[in-house]
Amino acid sequence: MHVILEQIINGLTIGSFYALIALGYSMVYGVLKLINFAHGDFFTLGSYLGYTVLVFGAALLTAHFGLWGALMAALIFAGVSLAIVGLIVERVAYRPVYPAGRLPAVVSALGASIFLQNAIMVVWGPRFQAYPAALIPNVHIQLGNIHLTLLQIVILLLSFVLMGTLYYIVQKTTFGAAIRATAHDRKTASLMGININKVILFVFTLGPALGAVTGIMVGMYYRQISFTMGWNYGLKAFTASVLGGIGNIPGAMLGGLILGVLEMLGAAYISAAWKDVFVFIILILVLIFRPTGILGEKTAEKV
């Protein structure tokens, strides 16, 4: 029994990575009906920026703010930088092609993704980079039969705080209502006096920032990062957002967590090599039988 519980906790850890990245996909899709293929690379870039802060600024930062302060500094620095990068990418790569419709935007997004990925390779080099090890004390915790690490607890706490904050903003505030209205029906929303531009800017700031924070957490969890990892995580997170109902923000969180847990359980009880196949088969089955995802509402497009 404790094995399955441990697998579920591992799954939730990975799932919270997927969920945080999926939020970026889902918010942009909700507002613009655009699949932001560059989002996976926002995540990678955030991870590398955090890496740079932690490796080169760690001594200085730790002396002034302590270990947790240094970590916070890395998270904030990467988050803010990526918010700016997100705005630049929206301005340069997406805004000029909005009038042309969704397909040219897909090519432009792929172009932006290639650009970012190779820019990362040029700056940091093509090899794997090792994340600093002893950032968070390697403490093992025994809860009854379940074995946890402090790192996992920190990751889970941080993810749930971030998701909770976003959930609060989207579901409880006026601006959140504006975002949901825009995702539901942009035309009517703008007639009701909602400033769509603000909503677009918001999703392109917050999405990449969440991606960057996730990048640092993934770096700490797996200890190594590479410039191509954005594709893999991006694909999984995108799957997660579809699973939950694309365009739906609580759906993206739920989809990510479910995907992570299913993946870990699939790896543990079915086959580790076939776990990704398992994930995609579930995705296809969900789309065949419930195309709008788990929490998705009926969209205007006939499916």
Add this chain to the structure above:
Amino acid sequence: MERTPLNGIGRLASSRQLHIALATAVFLIYPFLVSDYFIDIAFYFGIYTLLGLSLNIVLGEVGLFDLGHAGFYAIGAYTTAILNTKFGIPILVLLPLSALAAALFAYVVCSPIIHLQGDYLLIVTLGMGEIVRLALINNPFDLTGGPNGVFGIDFPSLGPWLVIDSSLEYYFLIWLIVGLTILGLTRLQDSRIGRAWNYIREDETAANANGIDSRSYKLLAFVLGAALAGVAGNVYASKLMCVSPESFSFWESCLMFCIVLIGGMGSIPGVIIGAAFISLFPEIFRPFAMYRMLIFGSAMMLMMMFRPGGVWPRKRGAVKYESLLEGTGRSDA
């Protein structure tokens, strides 16, 4: 191009024939002027043209978002590789068999998902392509050789007197196939089937109301597109003499998607231009070394900014795009 109405149609026809004759002549002379390296580049240009043409049927003609086309390509290549290395069946015999295998696979896989629309179809085909690749890596029944793939595939041959084993002969093989495909597809474009496809792309509800069985026509597009991708897989496998799963990644599907959109949806000359961009651009910019993919990415963005409909869009039944910002009141909408 401006033409006076007087000599309109006659001039158009003769100039079009002239263009085709010129292009053919260039393709025939080119390999005798350059080294094997450049012949090989032109060979891959041919492979990408064939792949672009195959996806163009699905994405360009019918407007179905297919981001898993590398899966069909992989099925063709692995059918060739496995049947050739295990049973010694000649490559040219396997050419139609690979097409058939890919087409059959497309029929079985796409039947349950063909009713999905737009982005949902895109996601499902993406998942399908990934499942194929992951399955190849996991080496089911010890057939696909796992991550290393299958080695030792023969050269195509017609008995002992014609063995295709040099860059030059491969160049002519692929461009012969591309030429025949273009011939067939131009005929198809204006046929009953081609018109039905375009009708579905423009307005599926109206097409259904006019008695077009859109489900069958969409499936036909997938089956035909997959068959062509299977042919490309066959030639690719015999040229490389080995196949491995990394050649059929999600990235490959993205490239095919870009070929069709850069050229212009549903346009055959557009596909050739798109394929030229994808296959020749990284070669031309090789002196820039690690910066060339930065230039490549920027070029993709710039192209979509200045020519969102593609470099050489198809005239008849051009796709009308709906602005993503419609009704937002933004000045740039």
